[in-house]
Amino acid sequence: VGGLARCLVAVVLAVALPAHAADLAQGAREVRDRALADTTAWRLVESLTTQVGPRPVWSSPVMARARDWGVAALTRLGFENVHAEPFVTKVWARGAESAEVVAPAPQKLQILGLGASAPTPPGGITAPIAVFPTYQALLDAPVGSLSGKIAVVVQAMPRTQDASGYGALVPARAQGAVEAARRGAVAYLVRSLSTADTRLPHAGYSTPAGIPAAALSPPDAEQLARLAAGGQPVVVHLAMASSVEEAVQRWNVVGEIRGAERPDEVIVVGGHLDSWDMGTGAIDDGAGLAITTAAARLATQGQRPKRTLRVVLWGAEEQEGSGGAFAHPAQRSADQKAAAGKVVVTGEADIGAAPVWRAALPAGSSDTEAMRAFRDAVVPLKVVVPATPPQSGGADISAGTPFVQFAQDATHYFDWHHSADDTLDKIRPDELAQAVAVWAAFLYVTANSDVEFREKAAPAR
């Protein structure tokens, strides 16, 4: 059937022999439809999450397995110049962790230490808690007012499609320990940045503050708030171990489909190989690397593109936080650094496995022939293509290059993100295929046209 389909396509092309614009539009539609029926992305994320499993960046054996998996996967899919680029990074490693209410009603708490948290002393910390209903209430507390206490922020995160609920609460996780320590607190607990109501806490990066910092599962945060509302002092015992290695070697895995006409013009896309430790990194970010890898492959199937498509599986995303519009210089590929000026556009898929609902293109590009072809191909997939450019591109994207952002529906993403629940069963193959189709259509038109995002970006708006 595949061969027959290819024949039919060839016949159609031969008959129509369209002008360049129509050619691009027709190709984008074909790539889209091929992607919707394709299972490459699903098989990639299934294989990675099953055969490698959790991929905490602090585990050298695991990250070597992940590297080897990536090199093998890209090679098997026919990518060129497949290699692992080493870089050196600092890693924090989780140790044993436990927490419980000591008084007035002894019971265990479900916690997860935040990345870069300080450990407790070996015997743990026992202290009364001070509960803040919001992060702002903690910020409003005077310096010194938390001396000897464990600060607890119990603010709940809103469920949103565009992940803005997460963005609004990230400071409570990433900066809360710093702010609590400044006010005298001996430890910091924050309600997980989660939209679920399960007893699974959600990890994440936290700026080092010299005090232990951990996430509470949402029900545990509510339990502490109820106990504190009872009026009696609530005393919590917290024991957390962790270690830091200043310089370990990790790898970005790179593969290319070389351009036939202008190989030095490079489109860089990808997702990250590492994950938090409790889940298997299916939605964060097995899905993202699978989407971009499959899209690059599908966009070039049977036809070498004019420009070069480069896929990068970044090797250390989680420990610097996420969701920010900043680059990780240590993780930039050597090629990227050397040839930053020749990077046409970058894009990272790092928001799960649900369908793309919005495609934000670099400023000024939406009226180009290529982007019109892209837009026409993806509008039937229920994608909004706004006039405004994206605010950020992804944590692994180098600053200084134009970027696209394909926003996937984040309504349920934060039910599972950074928790033990980030597992393959949360992914629907048909939804994943829609995201691949959007990316593939974009990569096809960008790689087979001379659309220039960088030059357009300056004068626009």
Added chain:
Amino acid sequence: VGGLARCLVAVVLAVALPAHAADLAQGAREVRDRALADTTAWRLVESLTTQVGPRPVWSSPVMARARDWGVAALTRLGFENVHAEPFVTKVWARGAESAEVVAPAPQKLQILGLGASAPTPPGGITAPIAVFPTYQALLDAPVGSLSGKIAVVVQAMPRTQDASGYGALVPARAQGAVEAARRGAVAYLVRSLSTADTRLPHAGYSTPAGIPAAALSPPDAEQLARLAAGGQPVVVHLAMASSVEEAVQRWNVVGEIRGAERPDEVIVVGGHLDSWDMGTGAIDDGAGLAITTAAARLATQGQRPKRTLRVVLWGAEEQEGSGGAFAHPAQRSADQKAAAGKVVVTGEADIGAAPVWRAALPAGSSDTEAMRAFRDAVVPLKVVVPATPPQSGGADISAGTPFVQFAQDATHYFDWHHSADDTLDKIRPDELAQAVAVWAAFLYVTANSDVEFREKAAPAR
């Protein structure tokens, strides 16, 4: 407003001065409406789950706290003859537990030992797994065929309103280890009897089989199935500690509202005080004891009933399994034993906090004046009152007495049942109040009439 409402009701009663049947019907409606607006049940389950927390029957300090909480709660609500009845029972206690895939893809597994499971040797067990897609496939395996292996049943449980999906799978949890051991297995793992897709395993009773038995979270069961489908041998390491005490003292907490006319005729209802250890026992069974306690109080508010209402908070339900139609003689109250012949009817609420959708009455009783009054009161609450009697009454209900069953909607119950997710946030106060209203209407008409379930039961059907 409460006083005014009571005045208006008094006026209506004075004007109408109804016959006995109309009186019962009117009273049932009033009790129902009072219950729908009442928060007693919510406050009970909130207090129990917050101030006592998890209530594993093996913890003597915790069960003493639970006993004291129960005595104080019933006393505060104005129950009479409030006391804790001691009994002696055998208890199994969970120790440290862990499991991980050793080969071909090292990764941790989320497990929870089943009640009454054997421990592993101190160093644990390392063995290849044999995966069975269904429990029947395990039963079909020849004796001896599992020698040296860890048997794994990965059958998923259907989501049902009437809990029949659970009933269908209980043998896989309760008898699976026995069947696996008979075939030579060294340990047994079963997919949690859960309708959720979280990484939280669900505990439960398992018949002692001489081998360790544990539940896998649903995603972990799927992961093992995928790994096994890869063709390479899958090796798992399992370490489980536990201990057994043959005879510990526990308590049923009892309270009554004594009957004004026929105090020896007793209606016995309740829920169980103990819970599994990972959650706070909110839906199982804080909700059930709160519903029945609040219903008994609301059914008798301001008016002593003709018969006696007895509430029992049973003290050791979880370790003998659940959902079965059998009694726990050791837990029967002394009064119950002495006066079994005078028990009018029994009922246990042990299926969560969602609304009642079906009220199954003892055979032959539905055409009585009292049950017609009950039915008319609860039909507006969207309750089905079928002609057929219930199949079972509840694990704590003494054999030999008539029983009612108020089936609450179990559609989501098994998302949380026996897991760390059994917490207060899963309960909606308005849904809980509906269940209280149904129970209260039943208790009101039964306690204020001469309806006889026992005599009716024999000739009917």
